[in-house]
Amino acid sequence: MAKFEGYKDIYVFVEQKNGVIAEVGYELISEARKLVASIPEMGFKVVGVLLGHQIADKANEVIAHGADKVIVVDDVLLKDYSTQFYADALTQVIENYKPDSFLTGATVLGRDLAPRVAARINAGLTADATKIAIDLDKAKEGEALLLVTRPTFGGNLFGTIVCPDTRPQMATIRPKVFDMAPVDETRTGEVETFSPNWKTTEPEVTIDKVVEKIVEGVDITKANILVGAGRGAEGCLDVVKACAEELDGVMCATRAVVEDGYADKNIQVGQTGKTVRPALYIACGISGAVQHVAGMEKSDMIIAINRDPEAEIFKISNMGFVGDVNEVLPLLVEEIKKAKAA
Ligand SMILES: Cc1cc2nc3c(=O)[nH]c(=O)nc-3n(C[C@H](O)[C@H](O)[C@H](O)COP(=O)(O)OP(=O)(O)OC[C@H]3O[C@@H](n4cnc5c(N)ncnc54)[C@H](O)[C@@H]3O)c2cc1C
Known part of the structure; x- marks a missing residue:
């Protein structure tokens, strides 16, 4: 029996706010495409995971940016970002679909969400990465070991981290380190909806007011x-x-x-x-x-x-x-x- 029976594909968290998808999700999908192309023998797909409310129509956009499949979790509890409900939903997606790797943008949201989910499922997570690759020698043995590189020792060195013992191999990756592939509107893919089984719909934290940060000048x-x-x-x-x-x-x-x-x-x-x-x-x-x-x-x-x-x-x-x-x-x-x- 393979070491990680049932775990397959590279999953990318597609972050969105008010229905607008953050570019980092597409950058990661583009890079994930290159990774799966480097290990054709594994037959991996690139899967986008889209959480939110009334966002199902965005799935085709994710496919046009390179995903083979999109898992949509559309629920009113996911309308605005909530650590509790997003972590609950994403944990269930991972437990249900068993991704081999799971990539998230190292945005404010991604840095909050990914470690919480990793802790719940006892998976290894490399934070704030700037480079990802797959160990091609291991791939010949049937294992898609992710090599995740990030700055270390105050940025003076780069360390490559592997998580060989658990699945999925999780990583948060900085925005803008990868190119976004051109959009291909002719791409087709599978869209699957997933309904979480909420333990509770009572929020642990209620947000009274959201104040938009005013950014002076141009981003x-x-x-x-x-x-x-x-x-x-x-x-x-x-x-x-x-x-x-x-x-x-x-x-x-x-x-x-x-x-x-x-x-x-x-x-x-x-x-x-x-x-x-x-x-x-x-x-x-x-x-x-x-x-x-x-x-x-x-x-x-x-x-x-x-x-x-x-x-x-x-x-x-x-x-x-x-x-x-x-x-x-x-x-x-x-x-x-x-x-x-x-
Ligand atoms: C954990 C950690 C994280 C960090 N993160 C960041 C970060 O995100 N971004 C960042 O920028 N730095 C970061 N730093 C700091 C970084 O190490 C450097 O100290 C910083 O980038 C230096 O900035 P500087 O080049 O403006 O200044 P200096 O290193 O002081 O260099 C000034 C340069 O200007 C030249 N110069 C001086 N006068 C003139 C002149 N009249 N005409 C032409 N040239 C002149 C000098 O020859 C010199 O090369 C970080 C450091 C650590 C330890």
């Missing part, structure tokens, strides 16, 4: 062009902002700048900030510490300005200026203005 994770300010650019943040505006982009910052009080935490890029993937990232006076780079290295084009020719940031840059940012950046802004006027 940096959605920006196509980012101009990043590091400690070396603290004396010319107005020029950094002007540069971003000229390019129809947005300013972001390193943790050093946030800690020095020059920028808000919600524009911090990096391991303890946000992960971004813009088309262009201009790094101004940024050293290129591993914790910052972890959040922006997947940008399509990186241009760095730093007065230290040995700065780490140049190692991941497509183009670099060695010089004082106070001198180089205003010149760059002038050139951008000229190019726009031409």
